[in-house]
Amino acid sequence: MLLDTGYRPGPTAALRESLYRIRALAGNNTLIRLRDPGQTISYVVMPMVLMLVLKPLYVRAVEGGTTKVVTGLLVMFSVFAISIAGNAILAERTWKTWDRLRVSRAPAAELLIGKTLPIYVVMIAQQSILLVYGCLVIGLPVPGNVPLVLGSILVWAFTLLAIGALLAAIVRSHGELSVIADVGALTLSSLGGALVPLSLMPEWAQVAAQLSPGYWALKMLQAAVVGDTAGTMLPAAILLGIALVCGVFAIRRLTRGWGRGGLL
Amino acid sequence: MLHAIDLVKRYGPVLALDGFSLSVAAGEIVGLVGHNGAGKTTFVEIVSYLIRQDAGHVTIDGRPPSASRGRVGVAPQHIALYPSVTVREHLNLFGKLAGLRRAALDGAIEELTVALRLGSFIDRRTAGLSGGQQRRVQAATALIHRPGLLLLDEPTAGADLETREAMLDVVKQRAGDGAAIVYTTHYLPELVELQATIAVARSGKIIARGTYDELVDGLPGEVRLIHDNEEEVRVSTTQPAATLIDLLGRAERPISTIEVHNPSLDDLYRSLAVSDAP
Secondary structure, three states, X not given: OOOOOOOOOOHHHHXXXXXXXXXXXXXXXXXXXXXXXXXXXXXXXXXHHHHHHHHHHHHHHOOOHHHHHHHHHHHHHHHHOHHHHHHHHHHHHHOOHXXXXXXXXOXXXXXXXXXXXXXXXXXXXXXXXXXXXXXXXXXXOOOOOHHHHHHHHHHHHHHHHHHHHHHHHHOOOHHHHHHHHHHHHHHHHHHOOOOOOHHHOOHHHHHHHHHOHHHHHHHHHHHHHOOOHHHHHHHHHHHHHHHHHHHHHHHHHHHOOOOOOOOO | OEEEXXXXXXXXXXXXXXXXXXXXXXOOEEEEEOOOOOOHHHHHHHHOOOOOOOEEEEEEOOEOHHXXXXXXXXXXXXXXXXXXXEXXXXXXXXXXXXXXXXXXXXXXXXXXXXXOOOHHHOOOEHHHOOHHHXXXXXXXXXXXXXXXXXXXXXXXXXXXXHHHHHHHHHHHHHHHOOOEEEEEOOOHHHHHHOOOEEEEEEOOEEEEEEOHHHHHOOOOEXXXXXXXXXXXXXXXXXXXXXXXXXXXXXXXXXXXXXXXXXXXXXXXXXXXXXXHOO
């Protein structure tokens, strides 16, 4: 007997079914992440090493050097993590699995949530681990307003996820993604003051820095770790705006798939 | 179950479908054959709602493809599996996406494990499987929710004998259960074994439809004899058995090889090309 009965659930049951499918998708994507953790591990370990090495330089060069070295490298390597999101989404294209999912009962929104949720968690975990490491090992003062820091991490991870999804939707290969993500990440994060404190950079760079999401992420996180709620809000709003633009564009492209009809 | 009428699909300057019409009833297997570029995969993608037609209509059990997600099982031509995920995890994922839960899901996995002979590698990651094993896994993910319409796009391409046997058995069984099945292939013998209706696609449209016997009736096959001195005799004939008997009766030397070729898909295409010519 065929299982397709034509049964249509009510709103509550539909929500339950939707959550069931999202859980299945997120579970599958978590498995994939756990079985290929190399990239994630390197983006956690590398900044830890660099924080230790660069801390004396920062402390001597600028006031609040410890905060700047921790938040700066956190931002830089979280920007590198864009490629984790990009690769995860692009892999669905190279494996040709995205179209298999599109044929299922799960609508596009569920597919995207199920796909990106585990990556979002990875990004949040990466930033949280680096902050905790910063406090325990590097000497970053323990933030007084933890929810504000957590909120900042959530906003920044969301922005990175949206940028990563956008890149995955427009590039044609993992090689292309790698070039754009690595060069872009290094340029944007260092321009934003993640590598060298902004005050030590040339004047033109200080002006151009405001075009970089990394600049706003740094401002937000540095304000958040010292408990400056007002100083956190404007950068957070700007980052959410960037995330919204990138996210909408990415969703538009991804929901239409990578078919042969030039639908990209 | 499936009705496609006058489908037109254009990719830039290429007209992939040009008035493609095909209907498949519940319980019917339609073998869709045609050379590469005939429009088979484009048709499958339109019915799956992966792409949209430029013109024409498709309904699945009275609904458009957009309202039929989850009612269709699709095994695409290319392998589309997660390399680091095991076979069982694939079946779990696609079963859950179709809404199957606990006992129903376990039962469906068990059934397909037996039917498609997945048991020996069900807990292995798909990256380590052979091409034939991957084909079977892919088919299983399309069959897991017992869809009313199955679209199998060259499910045995490059597959071994075991895969073919398993696949054909399952397809026959699902058709027997009432599923409408579109089965694209380049191997006519598979369609004969499935007792499928054969639809021949060329240049984006269906140019002939019927049973194998109806379509190849009157087409010439070939009888080939090789004598012990390597002298070869080839005769094109619509009556291979009678011709073979006649040739054997007239043979003056011992014969080392006898070959009888029934009409092939290429013979069918050639004959349709001739009859379709202006």
